[in-house]
Amino acid sequence: MASSPRSRLSREDRMEQMLDRAHNLFAERGYAAVTMDEIAAEAGITKPLIYNYFGNKEQLYIACMERSGDALVESISGAVADAEDPSAAFEAGVRAFFEFLDTDRDAWAVLFDETLPHGGEVIERVSVYRRQLRDFAAQSTLAGMPGKLRDRESVRTEVEAASTAVLGAAEAVARWWLQTGSITASEAADLLIATVEPGLRSRALGSSTP
Amino acid sequence: MASSPRSRLSREDRMEQMLDRAHNLFAERGYAAVTMDEIAAEAGITKPLIYNYFGNKEQLYIACMERSGDALVESISGAVADAEDPSAAFEAGVRAFFEFLDTDRDAWAVLFDETLPHGGEVIERVSVYRRQLRDFAAQSTLAGMPGKLRDRESVRTEVEAASTAVLGAAEAVARWWLQTGSITASEAADLLIATVEPGLRSRALGSSTP
Amino acid sequence: MASSPRSRLSREDRMEQMLDRAHNLFAERGYAAVTMDEIAAEAGITKPLIYNYFGNKEQLYIACMERSGDALVESISGAVADAEDPSAAFEAGVRAFFEFLDTDRDAWAVLFDETLPHGGEVIERVSVYRRQLRDFAAQSTLAGMPGKLRDRESVRTEVEAASTAVLGAAEAVARWWLQTGSITASEAADLLIATVEPGLRSRALGSSTP
Amino acid sequence: MASSPRSRLSREDRMEQMLDRAHNLFAERGYAAVTMDEIAAEAGITKPLIYNYFGNKEQLYIACMERSGDALVESISGAVADAEDPSAAFEAGVRAFFEFLDTDRDAWAVLFDETLPHGGEVIERVSVYRRQLRDFAAQSTLAGMPGKLRDRESVRTEVEAASTAVLGAAEAVARWWLQTGSITASEAADLLIATVEPGLRSRALGSSTP
DNA sequence: AATGAATGAGGTTTCATTCAT
DNA sequence: GATGAATGAAACCTCATTCAT
Numbered sequence: 001m002a003s004s005p006r007s008r009l010s011r012e013d014r015m016e017q018m019l020d021r022a023h024n025l026f027a028e029r030g031y032a033a034v035t036m037d038e039i040a041a042e043a044g045i046t047k048p049l050i051y052n053y054f055g056n057k058e059q060l061y062i063a064c065m066e067r068s069g070d071a072l073v074e075s076i077s078g079a080v081a082d083a084e085d086p087s088a089a090f091e092a093g094v095r096a097f098f099e100f101l102d103t104d105r106d107a108w109a110v111l112f113d114e115t116l117p118h119g120g121e122v123i124e125r126v127s128v129y130r131r132q133l134r135d136f137a138a139q140s141t142l143a144g145m146p147g148k149l150r151d152r153e154s155v156r157t158e159v160e161a162a163s164t165a166v167l168g169a170a171e172a173v174a175r176w177w178l179q180t181g182s183i184t185a186s187e188a189a190d191l192l193i194a195t196v197e198p199g200l201r202s203r204a205l206g207s208s209t210p
Numbered sequence: 211m212a213s214s215p216r217s218r219l220s221r222e223d224r225m226e227q228m229l230d231r232a233h234n235l236f237a238e239r240g241y242a243a244v245t246m247d248e249i250a251a252e253a254g255i256t257k258p259l260i261y262n263y264f265g266n267k268e269q270l271y272i273a274c275m276e277r278s279g280d281a282l283v284e285s286i287s288g289a290v291a292d293a294e295d296p297s298a299a300f301e302a303g304v305r306a307f308f309e310f311l312d313t314d315r316d317a318w319a320v321l322f323d324e325t326l327p328h329g330g331e332v333i334e335r336v337s338v339y340r341r342q343l344r345d346f347a348a349q350s351t352l353a354g355m356p357g358k359l360r361d362r363e364s365v366r367t368e369v370e371a372a373s374t375a376v377l378g379a380a381e382a383v384a385r386w387w388l389q390t391g392s393i394t395a396s397e398a399a400d401l402l403i404a405t406v407e408p409g410l411r412s413r414a415l416g417s418s419t420p
Numbered sequence: 421m422a423s424s425p426r427s428r429l430s431r432e433d434r435m436e437q438m439l440d441r442a443h444n445l446f447a448e449r450g451y452a453a454v455t456m457d458e459i460a461a462e463a464g465i466t467k468p469l470i471y472n473y474f475g476n477k478e479q480l481y482i483a484c485m486e487r488s489g490d491a492l493v494e495s496i497s498g499a500v501a502d503a504e505d506p507s508a509a510f511e512a513g514v515r516a517f518f519e520f521l522d523t524d525r526d527a528w529a530v531l532f533d534e535t536l537p538h539g540g541e542v543i544e545r546v547s548v549y550r551r552q553l554r555d556f557a558a559q560s561t562l563a564g565m566p567g568k569l570r571d572r573e574s575v576r577t578e579v580e581a582a583s584t585a586v587l588g589a590a591e592a593v594a595r596w597w598l599q600t601g602s603i604t605a606s607e608a609a610d611l612l613i614a615t616v617e618p619g620l621r622s623r624a625l626g627s628s629t630p
Numbered sequence: 631m632a633s634s635p636r637s638r639l640s641r642e643d644r645m646e647q648m649l650d651r652a653h654n655l656f657a658e659r660g661y662a663a664v665t666m667d668e669i670a671a672e673a674g675i676t677k678p679l680i681y682n683y684f685g686n687k688e689q690l691y692i693a694c695m696e697r698s699g700d701a702l703v704e705s706i707s708g709a710v711a712d713a714e715d716p717s718a719a720f721e722a723g724v725r726a727f728f729e730f731l732d733t734d735r736d737a738w739a740v741l742f743d744e745t746l747p748h749g750g751e752v753i754e755r756v757s758v759y760r761r762q763l764r765d766f767a768a769q770s771t772l773a774g775m776p777g778k779l780r781d782r783e784s785v786r787t788e789v790e791a792a793s794t795a796v797l798g799a800a801e802a803v804a805r806w807w808l809q810t811g812s813i814t815a816s817e818a819a820d821l822l823i824a825t826v827e828p829g830l831r832s833r834a835l836g837s838s839t840p
Numbered sequence: 841a842a843t844g845a846a847t848g849a850g851g852t853t854t855c856a857t858t859c860a861t
Numbered sequence: 862g863a864t865g866a867a868t869g870a871a872a873c874c875t876c877a878t879t880c881a882t
Contacts, residue, residue: 008844008845008846008880008881008882009845010844010845011844011845014845014846029328029329030327030328032242032325032327033327033328035871035872035873036872036873036874037871037872037873045846045847046846046847046848047847047873047874048846048847048848048874048875048876049845049846049847051873051874051875052845052846056873056874057872057873057874114324114325114326115242115324115325115326115327115328116324116325117240117242117243117325118239118240118243118325157392157393157401158401158404160386161383161386161387161398161401161402161405162401162404162405164382164383164386165379165380165382165383165401165402165405165406166379166405167382168378168379168380168381168382168383168385169375169376169378169379169382169406170375170378171378171382172374172375172377172378172379172381173371173374173375173378175378176370176371176374177371182367183367188371191367191368191371191372191375192371192375194368194372194409194412194413195371195372195375195376195406195409195410195413196375196379196405196406196409197409198408198409198411198412199404199405199406199407199408199409200405201408202404202408203404203405219862221862224862245854245855245856246855246856246857247855247856255863255864256863256864256865257856257857257858257864258857258858258859258863258864258865259862259863259864261856261857261858262862262863266856266857267855267856267857428859428860428861428865428866428867429866430865430866431865431866434866434867449748449749450747450748452662452745452747453747453748455850455851455852456851456852456853457850457851457852465867465868466867466868466869467852467853467868468853468854468855468867468868468869469866469867469868471852471853471854472866472867476852476853477851477852477853534744534745534746535662535744535745535746535747535748536744536745537660537662537663537745538659538660538663538745577812577813577821578821578824580806581803581806581807581818581821581822581825582821582824582825584802584803584806585799585800585802585803585821585822585825585826586799586825587802588798588799588800588801588802588803588805589795589796589798589799589802589826590795590798591798591802592794592795592797592798592799592801593791593794593795593798595794595798596790596791596794597791602787603787608791611787611788611791611792611795612791612795614788614792614829614832614833615791615792615795615796615826615829615830615833616795616799616825616826616829617829618828618829618831618832619824619825619826619827619828619829620825621828622824622828623824623825639841641841644841665875665876665877666876666877666878667876667877675842675843676842676843676844677843677877677878677879678842678843678844678878678879678880679841679842679843681877681878681879682841682842686877686878687876687877687878
C-alpha cells in the first residue's frame with residue numbers, strides 16, 4: 001500500500017511524491033472522504049511531514065488542484081491560440097479539453113470534485129479555473145460578434161449564460177464519457193461540439209432574445 | 211427556531227414536518243454540513259425520533275430528495291405531455307424546469323447538491339432523477355428522427371451524449387441564474403434554449419459523426 | 421481510577437460529578453497538564469459527554485473556577501459585611517479567606533492556577549474574581565479615609581497599589597502556607613494581618629506620598 | 631525577522647545570541663506558548679543546533695532565566711550591601727528591584743512567568759531565585775531583632791511568613807505597575823514600601839502573635 | 841559547526857448513532 | 862409515541878525531539 005523503502009528524499013522530490021499520492025486519493029474518493037492519515041500511509045511517511053510541507057488539508061488539496069488546473073488551462077489556451085479563426089478556436093479548445101482529460105483522468109476529478117465543502121478556500125480557488133474555462137467559451141461567442149453589440153448589458157448577460165451553459169455541457173459530457181468510457185476522446189469532443197456549436201454560432205450572428 | 215408546541219402528532223404529520231425542516235437545512239448548507247443534532251433542534255424533536263422514522267441520515271436525505279424529485283419530474287413531464295410537437299415539447303420542458311426552480315429553490319438545491327458523498331446510496335438515488343431528466347432531453351432529440359435510425363448503436367450513444375450535454379448545460383445555467391438572480395426564470399429558459407436547441411435540431415435532422 | 425458503576429445519572433448530577441473530578445485534576449496539575457481523556461476516565465464516562473455538557477475545555481475549567489470563585493467571594497463578603505468597623509472588616513475578610521482555603525484547598529489552586537494560558541477567555545474570567553478580592557482590600561483602605569481625599573487621582577492610584585500589594589501578599593502567604601502546612605489557618609491569617617495592616621492603617625490616616 | 635548573516639560563530643557567541651532571542655520570545659508569550667520552531671526561526675538557525683547546545687526546551691528556558699535571575703539578585707544584593715542600616719537596606723533593595731524591572735522588563739517576565747508547568751525542573755530552578763529574593767526581605771526583618779529571639783521556632787516561622795508576604799506584594803505591585811505603566815519605577819517602589827514597611831518595622835520591634 | 845528530513849505521541853473536537861426508560 | 866443520557870470511532874492538527882549527513 002505504501003512505497004516501502006522509506007528513504008530520505010529531497011524536499012522537492014518528497015513534495016512531488018506527496019502531491020502524486022494525494023492527487024490520486026483525492027481523485028478517487030473526493031476531498032472529504034480522504035484522510036490525512038491515508039495520504040501519509042500511501043506516501044510512506046508520517047502525517048507531520050505533510051503538515052510541515054503543506055500546512056493543512058485544504059492547502060494540500062489546493063496544491064494538487066493547481067497543478068492540474070494550470071496544466072489544463074495551458075493546454076486549452078495553447079490550442080485556442082494556435083487556431084486560425086474563432087470557430088476553429090472553439091473546436092480546438094474543446095478537443096484540447098477532452099484530450100487533456102484522456103491523458104490525466106485524475107486531474108479532472110480533482111478540478112471538478114463535487115464534494116468540496118461550500119464556503120471554504122478550496123472552492124474559491126477551484127472557481128478561478130472554472131471561470132477561466134468559461135472565458136474560453138465566452139471568447140468564442142464574442143469573437144463572431146459585431147463590436148458595437150458587445151458592450152450592451154443584455155449581450156453581456158447573454159454571453160455569460162451561453163458560456164456557462166457550454167461549460168456545464170462540457171463537464172457533464174466529460175463525466176459521462178469518463179464513466180462509460182466507450183468512445184474516444186476525439187469522439188466525445190465531436191459530440192459536444194455538435195451539440196453546442198450551432199447555438200453559439202447562431203448567437204454570434206445576431207440577436208436572439210425578443 | 212423550533213415549532214414550539216411540541217404536541218403529539220400522527221406519524222404522518224410528524225414525518226412531514228420533519229421532512230420540511232430537514233429539507234430546508236439540507237438545501238441551505240448541503241448534506242455534509244448539516245448535522246442530525248441541528249435537524250432535531252430545528253424540528254423541535256429529539257434525534258432518536260428521527261432515527262425511529264427514517265433509519266439514518268442517508269435515508270432522511272433520500273426522503274427529502276424524492277419529494278422534490280417527484281415534483282420536478284412530474285412538473286416537466288406534464289409540460290412535455292401537453293406539448294403539440296417535439297420541438298415545442300423541449301421548450302416546454304425547459305420552461306417547466308426553470309419555473310419549478312423559481313417556485314421551489316430548496317428543491318433544486320437538494321436535488322443537485324454537489325457535496326453528496328461519492329459512492330453512497332444517496333448519490334445513486336439522485337442519479338435516478340437525473341437520468342429521468344436526461345431522458346426528457348433524449349426524447350426531444352429522438353422524436354425528430356426517422357425510426358430506423360434510432361436503434362443503431364452509434365445513434366444511441368450520440369443521443370445519450372447530447373442529452374447529457376443538455377442536462378449539464380441546464381444545471382449550470384440554473385446554478386448561475388440562482389446565484390446572480392438578475393433575470394427572470396423565463397429569460398433564463400430562453401437563454402438555455404437559444405444555446406442548445408440549434409444543436410439538438412440539427413442532430414435530429416441528420417447524421418453528424420462519420 | 422474511575423467510579424466503576426457507570427450508571428445513568430440525571431443531567432444535573434452528572435454535571436456536578438464531572439465538575440468535581442475535573443476540579444480535582446485541575447487543582448492537582450494545572451490547566452494545561454490535564455487532558456480531557458483523563459477527566460473522562462476519572463469520571464467514568466466518555467469524552468463526548470463532557471463536550472456535550474460543557475462545550476470545550478476552557479468552558480469546563482471556567483465552570484470549575486466559578487464554583488470556587490463564587491464561594492470564596494461570598495464567604496469573604498459575608499465576613500466583611502458582618503464586621504463592625506473597617507479595621508475589623510479587613511481582619512474578618514482575611515480570616516475568611518484563609519478559612520475558606522483551609523476548607524477547600526482545591527478551590528484555591530483552580531482560582532489561582534498559574535499555568536493558565538495568556539490571552540484566553542479563562543484568564544479573563546479568573547481576573548474578575550481577583551479584582552473582586554482586590555476590591556475588598558481597597559474598601560478597607562478607603563474606609564478610614566476622609567471623604568474629600570478619596571476622589572483625588574493620586575489617592576486612587578495609591579489605593580489601587582496598596583490593595584494590589586495586599587492581595588499579592590495574601591496569595592503568596594496562602595501558597596506558602598498550603599505548601600508547608602505547619603500552622604493553622606488562623607495563625608496564617610494573623611501573620612498576614614500583622615504584616616500588612618500597619619501599612620494600611622498608616623495610609624488610611626494621612627497622605628504618604630509627597 | 632532573523633539575523634540574516636548566518637555566519638559561523640564561536641560556540642559562546644552563538645549561545646549568547648540564541649539566548650537573546652529565546653529570552654525575548656519567552657518574555658513576550660510565556661514558556662508554554664513558545665515553540666522550538668519559533669525560537670530557531672527567530673535566531674536564524676536550525677532546531678538541532680539548539681538541542682545541541684542546550685539539550686531541551688526546559689534547559690534552554692533555565693539558561694534564559696538564570697541570566698536574568700543572577701542579574702536581579704546581584705543588583706539587589708549590591709544595593710542592600712551598600713545601605714547603612716537595615717531599614718535603609720530594605721528600601722534600597724525594593725528600589726533596586728523596581729529599577730531593575732524598569733531597565734529590563736523581559737528579565738522580569740521570564741523570572742516570574744506564571745505559565746511555567748507545575749512540577750518540572752524549571753519551576754524548581756525559578757524558586758531558587760524567588761527564595762533568594764525572599765531572603766533579602768527576611769534579612770531586613772531579622773536585622774532589627776534581638777539575637778536571642780531569632781532562634782525561636784515561632785519567630786523563624788513568623789519571619790518566613792512576613793518575607794513571603796513582602797515578596798508576594800512586590801511581585802503583585804510589579805505586575806500591576808508594568809501593566810498599567812502610569813507611574814515611575816521610583817513611585818512604584820514608594821507605594822510598595824509605604825504599604826509593607828510599617829508591618830515589617832513593628833514586627834522587628836516586638837512579638838505580635840501570642 | 842550545522843543542517844534538512846523526519847517522527848512518536850498525543851491533544852482537542854465532532855458526529856452519527858444507540859440504550860434504557 | 863418519544864426522550865434524556867451516553868458512546869465509538871475517527872478526524873485534523875501540533876510539538877518536542879532525533880537521525881543521517
